[in-house]
Amino acid sequence: MTNIKNDLYNTLNTLVSHHTVIGIGSGSTIEGYIPYLAKYISENELAVKLVPTSMKTERKLKEAGLKSTDEIDRIDVTIDGANQFTDDFIAIKGGGGSLLREKIVGYFSESIVIVASDNKHIEELHHITLPVEINAYMHRVITDMIEQTLGISTVLRKKEGEIFITDNGNYVLDCFLPDISDPSLFERKLMAIPGVLETGLFTKHINQIISFNDDEIKTLYKERL
Ligand SMILES: O=C[C@H](O)[C@H](O)[C@H](O)COP(=O)(O)O
Incomplete structure (x- = not known):
């Protein structure tokens, strides 16, 4: 392991112990983290429960010899x-x-720890693309309602020319947002539209961010009030 991977591995000391129930997120960063998690669990002979947030994560856990x-x-x-x-x-x-x-997994968790490369850090919620999961049924009407209510433009996500379908059988609308000054209010407005199932805006429960680049790792803790 390079030093940075070693440092990421060491973060597991503070996150995982005997009988911890752990939500395991999705995406390439977490997929890269899973083998270290598997090693950590086996080296420390830990009895843990792992809750995957996608079918792909479930497959990756299985490949690493871990049950979901x-x-x-x-x-x-x-x-x-x-x-x-x-x-x-x-x-x-x-x-x-x-x-x-x-x-769902994140909001039922005591805490969410984000692991992300530091080039994903942004100062403000300006000019972002927010994924929103919507019902496939009447998706055009739902889309129009989102665009009109919030005054934004959107694109229905496609993969290899076909409409992208989530693990739950729904569609994803990528919403282009010039600026969100009040994220919680914005999310409430979106979620009030029938057919909007969830947004990719996480405003609660995150209380630790582990950001890294090739040379260093930084951990940011939210103060508990
Ligand atoms: O739907 C995917 C998830 O929200 C991922 O956690 C997010 O897209 C980051 O993925 P990656 O680590 O591949 O950049």
Whole structure:
């Protein structure tokens, strides 16, 4: 392991212990983290429960020899990636289309720890693309309603020319946002539209951000009030 990978591995000391129930996020960063998690669990002979936030993550856990479950009554910590994050512990997620399950797992967690390369850090929520999971049924009407209500433009996500379908059988609308001055209010307005199932805007529960580049790793902790 290079030093930086070693440092990332060492962060597991503070996150995972015996009987921890861990939400495991989606995306390439977390997929890269899973082998270290597997090594850490096996070296320390830990009995943990792992709750994946996507079918792909479930496959990756299986490949690393780890079992998944969603039959749990609590989640202690969720370790997840992000497309963007701010110093205010807000993250934009869903670039890979796993936002609904990530939101469910994250919001039932005691805390969310974001692991992301430091080039995903943004100062303000300006000019961002926010993924929103919407119902496939009447998606055109839902899209029009989103655009009119919020005065924004959107694009229905496609993959290889076909409409992208989430693990839950829904569509993803990528919303272009010039500026969000009040993220919680913005999210409430979006979620009030019937057919909007979830947004990739994470404004709560994140209380640690581990950001890294090739040379260093930085951890930002949210103060508990
Ligand atoms: O839907 C995907 C998730 O929100 C990912 O956590 C996010 O897109 C970051 O992925 P990556 O680590 O591949 O940049």
